Amino acid sequence: MQTISVKCKLQVPIELRSEIDRTLQGFADACNQIYEVAKREKCWNTTKLHHLVYKPIRETTKLKANHVCQAIRRVIGNAKACRQPHKFRPTSINLDARTFEYFEELQSVGVTLMCGRKQFKLSIGNYQLALLKGQTPTAATLNKTKRGDYYINICVDLPTDPTGKTPKVIGVDLGRRDIATTSNGKSWSGEKIQATRDRYSKVRANVQSKRTRSSRRLLRRLSGREQRFQKWLNHNISKQLVQEAKQTNSGLAFEDLTNIRESLNQKPRSKTERRRTNNWAFYQLRVFVQYKANISGIPVVFAPPAYTSQTCSRCHHIHPEKDKGKSYRYGKLFKCGHCGFECDADVNAALNIAALGISVNNPEVPGITCLLEGQRELFPTGSENWDKAPTSTKRKRSKLG
Numbered sequence: 001m002q003t004i005s006v007k008c009k010l011q012v013p014i015e016l017r018s019e020i021d022r023t024l025q026g027f028a029d030a031c032n033q034i035y036e037v038a039k040r041e042k043c044w045n046t047t048k049l050h051h052l053v054y055k056p057i058r059e060t061t062k063l064k065a066n067h068v069c070q071a072i073r074r075v076i077g078n079a080k081a082c083r084q085p086h087k088f089r090p091t092s093i094n095l096d097a098r099t100f101e102y103f104e105e106l107q108s109v110g111v112t113l114m115c116g117r118k119q120f121k122l123s124i125g126n127y128q129l130a131l132l133k134g135q136t137p138t139a140a141t142l143n144k145t146k147r148g149d150y151y152i153n154i155c156v157d158l159p160t161d162p163t164g165k166t167p168k169v170i171g172v173d174l175g176r177r178d179i180a181t182t183s184n185g186k187s188w189s190g191e192k193i194q195a196t197r198d199r200y201s202k203v204r205a206n207v208q209s210k211r212t213r214s215s216r217r218l219l220r221r222l223s224g225r226e227q228r229f230q231k232w233l234n235h236n237i238s239k240q241l242v243q244e245a246k247q248t249n250s251g252l253a254f255e256d257l258t259n260i261r262e263s264l265n266q267k268p269r270s271k272t273e274r275r276r277t278n279n280w281a282f283y284q285l286r287v288f289v290q291y292k293a294n295i296s297g298i299p300v301v302f303a304p305p306a307y308t309s310q311t312c313s314r315c316h317h318i319h320p321e322k323d324k325g326k327s328y329r330y331g332k333l334f335k336c337g338h339c340g341f342e343c344d345a346d347v348n349a350a351l352n353i354a355a356l357g358i359s360v361n362n363p364e365v366p367g368i369t370c371l372l373e374g375q376r377e378l379f380p381t382g383s384e385n386w387d388k389a390p391t392s393t394k395r396k397r398s399k400l401g
């Protein structure tokens with residue numbers, strides 16, 4: 001099962017807006033008070049905190065019983081997720097089976113507010129309807145946007161296809177020039193996208209230097225627009241990646257970028273490049289791919305990122321470190337100094353990731369072999385790769401051998 005949240009717009013009659021706002025305010029007040037108690041008593045256990053705060057919070061905020069329970073969970077969840085939780089604002093409330101219900105025929109939801117249970121119609125399209133079909137969701141979050149609209153994020157469990165083992169793996173290189181490149185040679189050109197992002201960050205830099213109230217407001221709006229653009233793009237790319245994997249019965253392999261920030265930052269890079277790699281956009285893309293792949297039953301593996309761009313995807317020769325400042329990369333082109341293999345640099349990296357992914361996914365398959373002098377015995381002659389090696393390499397080999 002894969003849990004996803006379905007975002008639905010609520011139709012709220014004017015007279016009920018203040019009721020929702022009052023409940024949101026009460027929930028935020030409760031969270032802030034609970035957080036103070038938890039910090040003072042150093043108590044971060046749900047049950048223990050419940051005994052400490054339940055009664056006084058219900059009396060001061062007049063919230064319903066399950067609202068208070070959810071507020072306790074929200075505080076503890078937030079404290080675990082970030083070290084310094086900010087003040088809770090009246091913008092969202094968590095709902096559970098006792099405070100929320102979905103009515104499929106009516107396309108509406110029942111939500112318990114401080115004044116009691118109210119029903120709201122949903123403004124949703126076929127996409128949301130299909131996801132909610134036959135579901136009896138038991139959790140949701142009600143949100144109020146800055147513009148004053150109300151949305152409800154309904155959690156639904158989707159059945160997933162069983163993940164089968166597959167000998168085929170599509171490697172995906174998340175790049176700086178292109179957003180993503182697959183080992184099949186498909187790529188999502190970063191140029192236009194990067195231009196848009198650079199434009200946003202340029203405006204942002206301009207605005208940030210001013211620091212007036214109106215510039216701060218503009219800053220917030222821009223970041224929201226940039227985020228929505230990025231999200232749309234990542235949904236788009238991840239959908240296509242998963243579709244391609246499904247059609248070709250392959251798995252997907254990515255670089256394990258968990259520690260990429262540190263390792264990349266050790267090398268001198270331009271300010272622009274640093275901003276691009278530190279971007280959480282890559283993280284978001286992988287999260288999207290993972291849940292979509294999970295629904296479609298496609299295995300996703302992560303390969304160690306070391307040397308994927310310096311290694312030749314045909315002979316697996318790695319560019320020697322002693323030649324500092326040089327590499328096999330010439331702009332967009334990768335040219336192996338050992339076997340002469342030429343390829344698009346990003347595709348070459350994606351091929352390496354795919355090869356690593358195959359050996360992670362199917363350990364019994366001999367995935368990677370090496371052509372280097374000292375390790376010749378690892379490379380069985382007569383194998384498929386050997387035939388592809390250029391004659392110059394073979395000649396050199398036979399002389400040595």
Ligand SMILES: [Zn+2]
Binds near residue numbers: 317336337338341
């Ligand atoms: Zn090579």
